[in-house]
Amino acid sequence: MSAPVLSVGGLRVRIGDREIVRGIQFDIHPGERVGIVGESGSGKSLTAHSVLRLLPRNAAIIDGSVMHGGRDLVTLNESELSSVRGQSVSMIFQNAAAALNPVLKIGRQVSDVIAVHTGGEGKAHIESAAREVLVGTGLADVDAVMNAYPHQLSGGMAQRVLIAMALSSKPELLIADEPTTGLDMSIQAQVLGLLRKRVESIGAALLLISHDIAVVGEICDRIAVMYAGRIVEIGASRDILQAPRHPYTKALLQCAGDSSVVLRGAMPTIDGEPPDLSRPIVGCSFADRCAISTELCRTTPPPQVPGTNDSLAECHHV
């Protein structure tokens, strides 16, 4: 197998004095699509932002490495990072409409980003390149979109523009942080379909962050399930969806399961709350909410138990 396009090792990130990401590791191989799922506050988004060090001001990486192209992104300075950002690793964000500069026309913004990465080789050339990447996203009237300001676009159109911008440099890896949040269901499916198609056509790897395990399962080759700052289970999508090993993954799949039960008011939930990350966690972080936890779970950190197809589950009872 070829060298991974991204290799995260022992990553720990804090916000304020709370450790939100508590030592995670995973690899993404060229062209592979990896999804991270988890509930709000599980650290999945922070993990994604840590890769390009796009962290909130009060957040910091405590420990660990993010290897990409033979370099550790954690140790690069801002200007070295700028040459990675948007070049070999691109990122798209949750709220597409807010991720566009409100005072610049779309055509101008796309051209600007292309100019940054090509070093400005002729205005006409860049503009035609911008048009080309926008056409590639299936936008209905590219001329009108290029002349529009961000507030004139719908959420779905804005996300298509962002995808076009992010992939314009043909990156090796695209990080998508909940790219369909705020879009309605039918547009979600379109945007995800587009994302998958475009990533496939340029041969890029994808790191998709989502709270929706079904969406991730649809698109990704592998799934990492995060809980309280740890990857509690990672494996091939089919294995995770059909034969989950970790109790949290099982519970998550039950919640996501049958949407018809919601109408009967019997939506399954996971009782309890995620642990308080401002205090150190002894043992397994899921122990308090777990149906099969024992005394061992509360006192000893769980081991990483390997399974089939390079899968891992972090539990005493698998």
Place this chain on the structure above:
Amino acid sequence: MRMTIPRFPSARSDQFTGKQPRSNGILLRSVIGLGVLVAVGLLAPFLGFADPLAPNLSAQLSPPSFEHLLGTDSLGRDILSRSVHAITVDLSLALIGVLCGAIIGAVLGATAAFGGRSADMVLPRFAESVQAFPQVLFGMALIAIAGGGVGSLIAIIAVVNVPVYLMMVRAAALPLRTADFTEAARGAGVPRLKIVVKYVLPNAMIPVFSQFPLSCTYSIQLIAGLSFIGVGVEPPTPEWGTMIKEGASYIVNGVWWPSVVPGLMLVLTTIALSSLSSGLRRTLLKQGTLG
């Protein structure tokens, strides 16, 4: 075929009040008013007014008549001509001064927002101490040190306006530092300086547009005020404040025109400029772009 892109109402629009957005009459009226004022001021030398500087000792303090529509001053100079010629003097001094102040203020404001903790401590304190100092007193002090003249007046206007724009741009830029689109630009590898110049400043400048005419209003009043107490524009240059002062001593004798006419010009200009400011603010608010 061109498709029109649907415009989605922004959160700040009138959708919450349920009112239809009205056309912005105040903006239109103030632009027309100012346009006429500026046009008359610029064209004054060609409109056949009397020489604003030529004394006529046989017609001192003559009341409004067919020959001198708004009368003459104590040296027999035509009040109408002087008041009209003063438009460009007052407006251009204020405009240049405020422009300098706004540019310096915007740069310092951006520096405060992006220059790190110490810059954000020092610059706002500097702005506050300038604002705490009485403007007229500051003007008199600077003129006492550096001497009078156009240059000093512009410098005074610039300095008193710097804090306004410094604080305004800083306040607008601070939330933009972490706005989604600046983070997205960082994520796309756009260099830091370019993010400040192209992504943050243009968005932080929006409140500046409506503040600008208002600052001109205050500045014209400051210029006229300094001239009134004799430290501003020097005679015989036609300027409203100087004219008001020259005529002030005759008002008690019923000779009102040498002071009242330039006073009215000052009032009209002030109304036009502050209307422009509130018209701009309403328009920008309606578009949901004013921070």
